[in-house]
Amino acid sequence: MQIAVVAPVWFPVPPTGYGGIELVVSLLADGLVDVGHDVTLFASGGSRTKAKLISPMAEPPDPRELGNAWYDGFHSLTSYLQVDGFDIVHDHAGIVGPICGAMLRGRPPVIHTLHGPWTPQTRLFYSIAGRHVHLAAISDAQRLDNPDVPYIGTVHNGVDLDSYPFQKEKDDVLVYIGRSNPDKGPKEAITIARRAGLPLRMLLKRSEQPEREYFEHEIEPLLASDIELYENVTHEEKVEMLGGACAMIFPIRWPEPFGLVMVEAMACGTPVVTTNWGAAPELIEDGVTGFRRDGDDDLVAAIGAVRTLSPADCRARVEELFSAAAMVRGYEAVYERAISKKTP
Numbered sequence: 001m002q003i004a005v006v007a008p009v010w011f012p013v014p015p016t017g018y019g020g021i022e023l024v025v026s027l028l029a030d031g032l033v034d035v036g037h038d039v040t041l042f043a044s045g046g047s048r049t050k051a052k053l054i055s056p057m058a059e060p061p062d063p064r065e066l067g068n069a070w071y072d073g074f075h076s077l078t079s080y081l082q083v084d085g086f087d088i089v090h091d092h093a094g095i096v097g098p099i100c101g102a103m104l105r106g107r108p109p110v111i112h113t114l115h116g117p118w119t120p121q122t123r124l125f126y127s128i129a130g131r132h133v134h135l136a137a138i139s140d141a142q143r144l145d146n147p148d149v150p151y152i153g154t155v156h157n158g159v160d161l162d163s164y165p166f167q168k169e170k171d172d173v174l175v176y177i178g179r180s181n182p183d184k185g186p187k188e189a190i191t192i193a194r195r196a197g198l199p200l201r202m203l204l205k206r207s208e209q210p211e212r213e214y215f216e217h218e219i220e221p222l223l224a225s226d227i228e229l230y231e232n233v234t235h236e237e238k239v240e241m242l243g244g245a246c247a248m249i250f251p252i253r254w255p256e257p258f259g260l261v262m263v264e265a266m267a268c269g270t271p272v273v274t275t276n277w278g279a280a281p282e283l284i285e286d287g288v289t290g291f292r293r294d295g296d297d298d299l300v301a302a303i304g305a306v307r308t309l310s311p312a313d314c315r316a317r318v319e320e321l322f323s324a325a326a327m328v329r330g331y332e333a334v335y336e337r338a339i340s341k342k343t344p
Contacts, residue, residue, distance in 0.1 A: 006042045007042060057071070114138065131150075164267035
């Protein structure tokens with residue numbers, strides 16, 4: 001197949017730091033090339049890929065401009081003006097991407113992966129966009145949260161296992177990776193770790209203004225010597241943090257559509273202690289690769305039991321369900337389905 005993959009504009013593919021969607025896009029584009037497809041990746045300058053690379057923007061926008069519709073519009077429109085002759089377009093961009101895709105009216109068919117949560121605004125938007133582009137979910141939980149739009153299928157995000165070294169021996173330390181946002185639970189992660197008597201290493205994204213404000217008001221006052229704080233780290237530094245921890249604490253308080261960092265932790269052999277929100281029940285096998293609990297008291301108690309879990313079981317779950325190969329196979333099936341249907 002000739003496949004056009006449209007990445008978001010905000011970070012290079014793969015990202016040098018934060019950027020879960022870009023990691024998935026990079027892995028998918030390279031994986032599709034590896035199995036023999038002719039792939040063109042539309043991504044910002046600085047991207048590295050096995051596919052043919054077209055960069056509408058020579059450099060990604062300043063991170064402080066994240067969400068700016070003008071950059072999204074320029075990147076998406078420039079990309080879609082070049083998709084004639086492809087068998088399928090796989091869109092991961094922002095709002096303008098599926099708008100451009102809808103205007104193609106199935107020539108060629110467009111798959112749009114839903115990477116974000118359902119909100120009143122996205123429900124309204126995809127109620128019409130979903131009639132003209134094929135919507136792919138990243139979890140069954142995401143689909144169940146809005147059954148009123150058609151889906152072409154569910155394909156879980158995957159990771160490149162070779163990029164996540166398995167580590168059996170663990171330190172008495174917890175790790176948290178996420179945004180400085182109340183829904184992601186960084187404040188709770190600090191208090192839970194402290195109650196469990198373990199130090200916490202935090203990789204905390206706080207580049208956007210609301211994230212900085214939440215950090216200054218809610219997180220910074222809690223910092224002490226038992227909290228190691230990081231913001232921009234390399235992939236190698238991130239997996240070292242993940243692999244060395246006895247558990248990831250991820251006390252989300254919102255319907256997380258997927259939660260790639262949980263898969264990344266398990267790939268390193270690290271169990272995840274989280275809640276039952278969103279896709280967590282699809283990712284974490286309770287009592288095997290982590291614990292899912294909804295109250296802070298229960299999360300604290302669960303941390304005390306993580307040493308009973310097998311790091312090898314964590315790794316095996318990712319190999320079976322969330323590998324790059326599994327994701328590529330899933331999207332190949334979705335592409336074939338979309339081509340045969342032509343329109344949603």
